[in-house]
Amino acid sequence: MSINADPFGLPDGGTTTTGQLVMSIAQSGSDNGLKCFETLVKAVCNTxxxxxxxxxxxxxRDVAAVVQVDAVPACAMLLRRLGFKDMGDRYRLQYSGLRSSEVARFQCALNELEHCSDLVVRLAPAIHALGLHWTKPDGSSTFMPGPTYRERQQRDRDLLQSARNGGSWTGQTARGDLPSAEDEEDAQLQEALRLSMIES
Structure with missing residues (x-):
C-alpha cells in the first residue's frame, strides 16, 4: 500500500499542509520552534x-514542554494531526494510535530544515515501527526521506569544490558547464516526486 507523504499535500479535511505548519514554526523566529519540534519527535518516539x-x-498540558507546544498554535495543530486529541488538561493519543502518514509528512517536512537533521534521524525508527519505509530510486528501502539538509549541503559543497578544482561534475554538459537552472529544477522535481511516495 502506498500513501502520499508529500508534506505540502493537503490532507483530507485539512486547511493547511504539514509542510506549511512546519515552515511557519521554523520561520517564526521563535526559540520555541526547535523545542516544539523536539517535543513532537519525543512524543512520537515514546509512543x-x-x-x-x-x-x-x-x-x-501543565508540563513545560507541552506548554511551549501550546504557545505555538501551528505546533499544537501538528500534535493533533499526529494523532493526539485535545482533552482539556491533556493531549491523549487517539485509540487508533499515531497517524503514520502524518508522521511521514512531518519527517519529510523537517528534512527540509537545516537545524532539524538530527530530528529526522530520530524519527527513522518510528517510521520503521509504523511499518513504513521510503523507497529509493534504486528500489531499496530506507527509513529516511532522502539525504538530510546537512548531507545535501555537504554534497553541494563537495561538488562546487570539485568543479573549482577542475574535477568532474556528474551532471556536466558537453561543454563542461555546471547544470543549468532548468536541469536543477528537473532534478528537484524528480526528487520531490520520489519523496512524495512512501510505501508501507
Missing amino acids: VDKPEEPRYRELR
Whole structure:
C-alpha cells in the first residue's frame, strides 16, 4: 500500500499542509520552534517505543514542554494531526494510535530544515515501527526521506569544490558547464516526486 507523504499535500479535511505548519514554526523566529519540534519527535518516539505504557499516550498540558507546544498554535495543530486529541488538561493519543502518514509528512517536512537533521534521524525508527519505509530510486528501502539538509549541503559543497578544482561534475554538459537552472529544477522535481511516495 502506498500513501502520499508529500508534506505540502493537503490532507483530507485539512486547511493547511504539514509542510506549511512546519515552515511557519521554523520561520517564526521563535526559540520555541526547535523545542516544539523536539517535543513532537519525543512524543512520537515514546509512543512507538513504549506502546504498552499509558503515560506515553498522554501529554499533560501543565508540563513545560507541552506548554511551549501550546504557545505555538501551528505546533499544537501538528500534535493533533499526529494523532493526539485535545482533552482539556491533556493531549491523549487517539485509540487508533499515531497517524503514520502524518508522521511521514512531518519527517519529510523537517528534512527540509537545516537545524532539524538530527530530528529526522530520530524519527527513522518510528517510521520503521509504523511499518513504513521510503523507497529509493534504486528500489531499496530506507527509513529516511532522502539525504538530510546537512548531507545535501555537504554534497553541494563537495561538488562546487570539485568543479573549482577542475574535477568532474556528474551532471556536466558537453561543454563542461555546471547544470543549468532548468536541469536543477528537473532534478528537484524528480526528487520531490520520489519523496512524495512512501510505501508501507
